[in-house]
Amino acid sequence: MASLTKNLTNLTPNIRKAVVSWDKAARIQRNEEIFKNPDSVVHRLPEHYKQRYWENILADREPVHYRIPTTRFAWDSMKQIELEVEDNPIVGIHPPEADQGLWGGERIVKGWIESAPYTKKKVLPRYWVPKLFFPTLKSVVLYSEILDKYIKVTVTERAMRLIDNHFGLDYYILQTNELNLDSKFANNLKREMLLILAEQSYYPEDEEKHDYIKEKYAEFVIPAEEAEWIGLDLNEAARKQQDIEDSTQPIPLKYRLEQQLVRRLVDGTDEISKELENPETPVKSESQFGEKMLGKYLNPIGQKLRNATR
Template sequence: MASLAKNLKNLTPNIPRAIVTWDKAERIRRNEEIFKNPESVVHRLPEHYKRRYWEMILSDRKPVHYQLPTARFAWDPVRNEEIELENNPIIGIHPPEADEGLWGGERVVKGWIESAPYTKKKILPRYWVPKLYFPNLKEVVLYSEILDKYMQITVTERALRLIDSHFGLDYYILETPEIDLDSKFANRLKREMLLALSKQLYYPEDQEKKDYIKQKYASFVIPEEEAEWIGLDLNEAARKQQDIEQSTAAEPLKYKFERELVERLRLGAEEPTADSEDVDGPRPTESQFGDRLLGKYLNPIGQKLRSATR
């Protein structure tokens, strides 16, 4: 396979044909099933979160464990034919430990190795066995000037190279999309940074340093109501929305109707009605007990009693 890829020659500088990878198709299918339910809590999420979430779903991950083809067609001198190059991403396995550090998009990759490669085939047959390739992890101490604290984080070599290319941890976290950060810790760190920038919680005792940070990261400032939703996955956002709805006490409808009535009276759209009682006093009421139960036997007695009360 290596010799085949080495002998391929590009025929044209045209970019490869745009396709939907299996990873993006699976993300779209899974979220489409969730949003199809009209009674789901996802429809009550803020509009800015839903827009940002779908932008992340429809975007492509940056290649980490593979390289994108540079042309659409290539010539294979081994088979003497023209072939069309395909984009087959290697996604890898995302373990729970990856959410506790900065892996720079790296994952555990499943591959294959040849058993007994230096043994003659006549003595021991060769076959392919699965093998897991793990990234090289290390513990380092990184500094965030927005949060003004040092953190001991588990990182990979690729994450350190990305931090150096972005000239610091803060720029790397803020400039990298959530889908490429690929870590709950990194997304939580990004949310804390954006909240600190929106509330201006940094360096309260050093005005010169505060003005410097405000000017340096002015392009990343967003409203606070949007910053507190950054980096939340769909389950975390749904739980946050449910907690907000449950914390708000339900108001009885009588208070709503009372406010509407007062507003209509204030605007003159409705006239106040007089009380049902007369000016001279309460209107006398006649009892129908005797007429309904005993009929004509008690009617004369009832008439005498009514005439006496009048």
């Protein structure tokens, strides 16, 4: 029978071994393969988005379904041996319904439960039985003072505790990074809040409330060009960049040549216009045909003729 955590006794102080969890290693490997392609659209994304994106990739997800070990070695009282404690994060299953609400980082966890000792088994006795652990969901109405509207959303108990700890929905959304929000709905809400703060379009008819919101959330104000990229995953950002590039019409070649000609005429460096203005003194230009095509054959002969005439 496997040892349980309750059988372990800490032996060392708070000294942990630096490791890279398997979920972070998978994220790094997957994105490294994408960014290796030099022709990919991800290289044309804004620098602030790429920097923020890689910060989330290299960050550690906040532990939700497990506790981070505080020691490196522990004593197993059942097996009477010393064990090295491993840091194995429980990531869980992220269903599509989690992107439509605020789950506070909770997911569906696949685990095991200890079977009853006196239950009769039909085939073989099993000490551990597989089980899926689902979070408890409920529908609530939350208020955002930045957006000035009520939002009906599906939440978990942990999400409600986090909102209370941050003293409101707005602070919880703005102070939590995209990795720990773990929801497209929350990331879209964060992008909308940041855009409104950047444009200062909140409470246009109430000056006192407008000044109050401006002072209260001044630390979260960023440029609108940067705020519109917050919360987008890599596919959404690449699609947005491609739409921007497709909406920009290319300048035809004849217009570019026309602009170059006008620029040379204004600067007075166009040789053809000088020749037309002064036909008596045409501009002399040496031909480069002999130099490029027959230079290695004609240059020695020309040099001999020039020496003979001197």
